[in-house]
Amino acid sequence: MKQEMMTIVGQQELAPRIYELVLAGELVQQMKMPGQFLHIRVPRNDLLLRRPISINQYDQDAGTCTVIYRVEGDGTKFFAELSAGDQLDVMGPLGHGFEIDQLNAGDTAFIVGGGIGVPPLYQLSKELNEKGIKVIHFLGFGTQEVVYYADEFQALGETRFSTDDGTFGLQGNVGNLLLAETTQPDAVFACGNNGLLKTVEQLYNQLENVQLSLESRMACGMGACYACVCHVPEDENKSVKVCEDGPVFQAGEVIF
Numbered sequence: 001m002k003q004e005m006m007t008i009v010g011q012q013e014l015a016p017r018i019y020e021l022v023l024a025g026e027l028v029q030q031m032k033m034p035g036q037f038l039h040i041r042v043p044r045n046d047l048l049l050r051r052p053i054s055i056n057q058y059d060q061d062a063g064t065c066t067v068i069y070r071v072e073g074d075g076t077k078f079f080a081e082l083s084a085g086d087q088l089d090v091m092g093p094l095g096h097g098f099e100i101d102q103l104n105a106g107d108t109a110f111i112v113g114g115g116i117g118v119p120p121l122y123q124l125s126k127e128l129n130e131k132g133i134k135v136i137h138f139l140g141f142g143t144q145e146v147v148y149y150a151d152e153f154q155a156l157g158e159t160r161f162s163t164d165d166g167t168f169g170l171q172g173n174v175g176n177l178l179l180a181e182t183t184q185p186d187a188v189f190a191c192g193n194n195g196l197l198k199t200v201e202q203l204y205n206q207l208e209n210v211q212l213s214l215e216s217r218m219a220c221g222m223g224a225c226y227a228c229v230c231h232v233p234e235d236e237n238k239s240v241k242v243c244e245d246g247p248v249f250q251a252g253e254v255i256f
């Protein structure tokens, strides 16, 4: 983990309120695991807490990484106003991401994402592809207008879409997409809201390798403040930290 002033290489709006931000800096060289995140300081003195944002992809030869975020409040609104040449104070890479070592060439992995949970799944899919693992993507969005990275995911493997209003792909949510699927996966990787994660946990409870990326309110982002604790099912006195032990956990490992 490193803290660094990273330089913005470029920023573009992919969909209403959804921005893709490319950053350059040394800490890219430490990125080894899809699903890790950056803890980004908002360059405003009244906003003290850093904002956790998943790493969407990285390119170590170019020394750049990309994040995709949705404008929610003051912090992300401020990020959206920045442009090439501006700098951001970034800590990372942080957290424990998706593990892909257990999978072998020829295996099939399901990649399941919803809304603003989709970004970290892109680097994951790239790395699974490089290992010769077949990926099938199941991506859910609110409506066609906020769909992004459709072509990028389609270039990596079969991709099924759902939208709540049926304007793109199947009408419904990713749970409906998964129920309609007949292929059996060797592993499932998911990131999205808790409803999506719970659906995945339930549908694949027989499968050994199901990895879920959780979200939590964070402060320090590196295991010191206990703002992000979750309990574990077997022992109510035991807890895990989403920022340090996660954000990715095996299904059943934590209560969310």
Ligand SMILES: Cc1cc2nc3c(=O)[nH]c(=O)nc-3n(C[C@H](O)[C@H](O)[C@H](O)COP(=O)(O)OP(=O)(O)OC[C@H]3O[C@@H](n4cnc5c(N)ncnc54)[C@H](O)[C@@H]3O)c2cc1C
Residues within 6 Å of the ligand: 037, 049, 050, 051, 052, 053, 054, 055, 067, 068, 069, 070, 071, 072, 073, 074, 075, 076, 077, 116, 119, 120, 214, 215, 216, 217, 218, 247
């Ligand atoms: C591990 C992790 C990865 C994430 N990856 C992404 C991503 O790739 N793209 C994306 O758009 N969003 C992502 N989020 C959510 C993102 O952190 C929040 O949307 C963002 O912090 C909101 O900041 P704000 O100042 O705009 O909103 P405000 O509502 O003003 O935020 C106020 C405070 O609450 C915290 N906060 C608000 N919402 C969340 C949330 N959902 N999760 C955690 N902290 C929150 C902020 O960090 C800040 O401290 C991720 C969250 C976590 C925990």
Ligand code: FES
Residues within 6 Å of the ligand: 217, 218, 219, 220, 221, 222, 223, 224, 225, 226, 227, 228, 229, 241, 242, 243, 244
């Ligand atoms: S945010 Fe401080 S321990 Fe996780």
